[in-house]
Amino acid sequence: MNKNALLAAALSLGTVTVALAEEAKSDWTITGNAGLFSDYRFRGYSQTGYKPAFQGGFDVAHASGFYVGNWNSNVESGLYRGASLEMDFYGGYKYALGPVTMDAGLLHYYYPSSKTDGSKQSKQTEIYLGAAYDIFTAKFSYGLTNFFGLGDGTSTNTKGNYYLDLGVAKDLGNGWGVNGHYGYQYVKNGKDVGLSSDNVSDYRVGVTKDLSGWVAGASLVATSKKGYFTTASGKEAGKTGLVLSLSKAF
DSSP: OOHHHHHHHHHHHHHHHHHHHHHHHHTEEEEEEEEEESSOEETTEESSTTOOEEEEEEEEEETTSEEEEEEEEEOOGGGTTTOOEEEEEEEEEEEEETTEEEEEEEEEEEOOOOOTTSOOOOEEEEEEEEEEETTEEEEEEEESSSGGGTTTTSSOOOTTOEEEEEEEEEEEETTEEEEEEEEEEEOTTGGGGTOSSSEEEEEEEEEEEEETTEEEEEEEEEESOTTSSBOTTSOBSOOOEEEEEEEEEO
């Protein structure tokens, strides 16, 4: 075989090798996110006493639709038995059902603490089923544990709590976007663990602007019962307020 033939064969082999490597790499994707928020609102209620939060996480996804991930945020330690950090661990499967993207999985909220008061650590484990179509999303989460520890150490069971999340997000072009959200929280036996009722709603409307990969946001958040949950100092945690953010996905 002459030199030109050998060179052509080598180039061909190299092209195949690169193509195979790219194909293998494309089966998996790893993405991350980080952001600074003026307040951490979880289902409408402040988790940081209306103070800033730094949040971030990562996702590992396979082309088949399976994924796992982790997300973290600072929280008020007085809310979660001495824990100042929330760590969420989740895994699930996304699949197409006609024009609808379905999403089913398991999510565990973990709050590491020294448990100096001798009590159990706060936690919540949920299974969820979500659907996305065009600009609309819907997600139903069902609690397998006592609702973030409510009822622990008593005969009252708050397992079977659930949350319905309905959302809409519209890209307006030129980096601008608008979004809206409605949430409905049900806490089984909520009144027996000191809550004013077994259910509460939250609302959000917001606007975003992409700034060369950084996304600035402003959202107006409100709840149907401002004092349904309180901050660590006992203040109403669901007051209507503006949440500002700056985040980036990578």
